[in-house]
Amino acid sequence: MPKTAFEPSIKSRPIYGTLEPRPGKSHLMIADAEGAEAILDLAKSTPKGMFDHTHIIYIPKKTGETFTGRLRELNPAQCYVGPSYEAALPRLRRVLNDAHMGLQVYLSGSEGLMGQAMLEATNAGIPHSAIQTEHRGSTARRMQCVHCKGITEDVTTDPFQCAHCGLHLFVRDHYSRRIAAFQGVRVDAEEPGNVPEPVERFK
Amino acid sequence: MTINFRDETFRDDFTFRNSPEAIKRFPFPFHEDSYMYSVNMEPHKSYRPGSVYERTFDVDEHYVSEMKDRAKVLAEDPLRCQSLPHMTLAGWDLLELIMVSKAEEYPDLFELHRDGNKWHWINKPLGIDQKFVFLDEATLPYGPMEYITRQTQGDFAVLDQRDDNLWMDAGMVTTQADWSLDFDIGMNFFEWHAPVPKAHEMGIFVRALKFLLNVRQGAPARRLNWTMTVNPLLDTSPENYHKWGVMKQDLTMENMGEKMHLRVELQTFFRLPRSNALVFPIRCYLIKLGELVTEPKWGRRLHRVLRDLPEELATYKGFISNRPKIVEWLSKYDDGKPTSPGIWPD
Ligand code: HEM
Numbered sequence: 001m002p003k004t005a006f007e008p009s010i011k012s013r014p015i016y017g018t019l020e021p022r023p024g025k026s027h028l029m030i031a032d033a034e035g036a037e038a039i040l041d042l043a044k045s046t047p048k049g050m051f052d053h054t055h056i057i058y059i060p061k062k063t064g065e066t067f068t069g070r071l072r073e074l075n076p077a078q079c080y081v082g083p084s085y086e087a088a089l090p091r092l093r094r095v096l097n098d099a100h101m102g103l104q105v106y107l108s109g110s111e112g113l114m115g116q117a118m119l120e121a122t123n124a125g126i127p128h129s130a131i132q133t134e135h136r137g138s139t140a141r142r143m144q145c146v147h148c149k150g151i152t153e154d155v156t157t158d159p160f161q162c163a164h165c166g167l168h169l170f171v172r173d174h175y176s177r178r179i180a181a182f183q184g185v186r187v188d189a190e191e192p193g194n195v196p197e198p199v200e201r202f203k
Numbered sequence: 204m205t206i207n208f209r210d211e212t213f214r215d216d217f218t219f220r221n222s223p224e225a226i227k228r229f230p231f232p233f234h235e236d237s238y239m240y241s242v243n244m245e246p247h248k249s250y251r252p253g254s255v256y257e258r259t260f261d262v263d264e265h266y267v268s269e270m271k272d273r274a275k276v277l278a279e280d281p282l283r284c285q286s287l288p289h290m291t292l293a294g295w296d297l298l299e300l301i302m303v304s305k306a307e308e309y310p311d312l313f314e315l316h317r318d319g320n321k322w323h324w325i326n327k328p329l330g331i332d333q334k335f336v337f338l339d340e341a342t343l344p345y346g347p348m349e350y351i352t353r354q355t356q357g358d359f360a361v362l363d364q365r366d367d368n369l370w371m372d373a374g375m376v377t378t379q380a381d382w383s384l385d386f387d388i389g390m391n392f393f394e395w396h397a398p399v400p401k402a403h404e405m406g407i408f409v410r411a412l413k414f415l416l417n418v419r420q421g422a423p424a425r426r427l428n429w430t431m432t433v434n435p436l437l438d439t440s441p442e443n444y445h446k447w448g449v450m451k452q453d454l455t456m457e458n459m460g461e462k463m464h465l466r467v468e469l470q471t472f473f474r475l476p477r478s479n480a481l482v483f484p485i486r487c488y489l490i491k492l493g494e495l496v497t498e499p500k501w502g503r504r505l506h507r508v509l510r511d512l513p514e515e516l517a518t519y520k521g522f523i524s525n526r527p528k529i530v531e532w533l534s535k536y537d538d539g540k541p542t543s544p545g546i547w548p549d
Contacts, residue, residue: 012390012397146383146441149282167445174398178389185441189448190524 013175016114016135021046024104024130027054028095029076030117032085034137035109036060036067042106043074051076055095057088059113063137085113092117096124105131112142112153115180139202144181145169151181157198159187168195205311208267208328214275219435221494225264229490230255231498231546232427232467236507238516240402242410247423247471255469256425259304260355261486262312267328269356269378269437276377276438277353282385283440284349286361286373293361293373294348295338296475297482301351326354348373357469357486360384362392364479369415371395378437378487380430380466381444381521400515418481420474431509431522431529432466435489439466454525459532460493463525465505492532498548502536509533 082088140154150164158171169184306315314325335342352375361373376384496502
């Protein structure tokens with residue numbers, strides 16, 4: 001799957017690039033689903049031996065086994081394949097805690113994955129200049145309900161129902177890096193009960 | 204000078220109203236018969252005794268009731284007041300700025316006695332008498348920003364300045380025009396303004412930021428912003444939009460004068476001395492349309508402004524669905540005569 005071309009968006013939304021190899025003592029690559037392809041593409045131009053100092057954290061989601069074999073064939077120093085981001089989080093935090101100067105971070109896949117991992121990395125003191133991102137695969141959004149503050153993952157329709165409080169929310173483009181989520185606001189606040197048919201806006 | 208503090212509500216039975224004197228000093232925001240975004244900043248200098256521009260932090264007849272409303276909002280949702288760890292010093296700067304200004308400018312209402320770091324603060328309208336050690340958090344019941352902004356009308360955003368940008372790293376926000384501190388905290392100037400239509404393309408935010416980065420200590424600035432609110436709600440937060448949004452339906456030609464309010468924000472900018480942070484108080488003034496049209500110039504002008512406001516602005520400000528009704532109601536107060544320049548009543 002090729003890179004996603006996003007429509008121009010408002011200024012709170014991050015802009016994603018294309019991963020490229022950068023000199024560094026060690027490399028941490030975090031990806032979900034089709035994000036694996038960004039790593040595989042990157043591997044075509046990496047200097048010899050780079051993967052000897054690379055830790056891959058990968059969450060396949062719906063892609064199952066599609067990419068796991070090829071990622072392992074890159075022979076990274078460590079390759080972890082996990083069932084969910086939450087499951088991978090303690091490991092990620094441990095790795096970031098140990099991070100030395102000269103660590104390069106590569107994030108690829110869904111906006112939700114990149115946003116959350118970006119937050120962990122910057123909280124751990126990794127400078128922005130050492131973190132790259134590349135969007136691949138699903139454009140589903142990680143949404144925060146502005147009313148109950150609960151997060152709903154992988155939202156594909158607008159409006160959608162909050163997984164926590166059950167309100168029907170419309171999807172805003174306003175994005176918070178600190179929460180790593182877009183904002184959802186009750187769609188029928190002014191006319192309770194008048195909820196438009198959900199439209200699949202994100203795939 | 205005595206202020207008769209009104210006992211009134213901004214929720215449930217909505218007993219808020221303005222006295223005739225408060226109407227006279229209302230900060231009407233339109234200096235001409237049309238409105239568009241602009242870089243509308245001027246020095247925050249004392250001006251026109253009796254007006255809301257006279258004092259550094261204006262205290263008016265709604266003070267005590269507004270502070271009660273803030274306490275209720277915070278009890279329901281403590282996330283309305285947040286401060287990232289590096290902002291505590293800015294909180295002390297803000298506490299000092301407010302206490303010193305209020306004690307100097309309203310000696311009948313507030314007193315500040317300082318003996319080195321031993322401070323004694325007396326707030327008569329709220330019945331507070333507090334001795335504490337300046338810069339020692341353990342001696343106050345709340346953090347310094349929360350402590351002083353529970354006693355000061357208006358919302359407060361406290362901005363850290365770094366990388367040639369401003370970062371919203373602390374705030375007290377309970378009287379806002381539909382934006383969320385909890386969502387926006389940590390954002391920079393361009394990010395938190397992202398939802399605003401047109402102004403980015405007009406270059407307004409680039410110029411405004413440049414101005415703000417250069418605000419110097421002792422030379423504060425100010426500007427006005429405005430919107431329309433059904434019922435005198437101070438708390439029109441997105442958090443509670445699922446509760447107040449429905450009230451927009453209740454507007455009729457009969458209750459327009461009582462229910463529909465012009466909401467004006469007097470926004471000021473101060474550089475803080477120790478932290479080099481910028482503080483941005485956003486003071487909300489409400490006026491019923493029925494009160495506003497008692498000044499014929501304001502009635503005429505508001506009618507023309509709202510009638511001709513670009514659709515994107517009326518949509519963003521949240522009154523597009525009620526605009527036809529509001530304009531029709533106001534048209535009765537517009538005889539087509541020319542209006543005099545400037546914001547003041549004739
Ligand atoms: C550093 C201080 C400032 C803070 C904290 C601030 C904050 C905000 C926030 C939170 C919003 C609402 C955005 C949303 O829809 O979520 C807003 C709107 C806006 N701001 Fe600012 N702002 C600041 C300074 C300025 C300045 C100096 C200008 C100068 C032109 C400006 C112009 C605007 C405009 C035009 C809007 C749209 C208002 C409307 O149509 O009702 N802001 N601001």
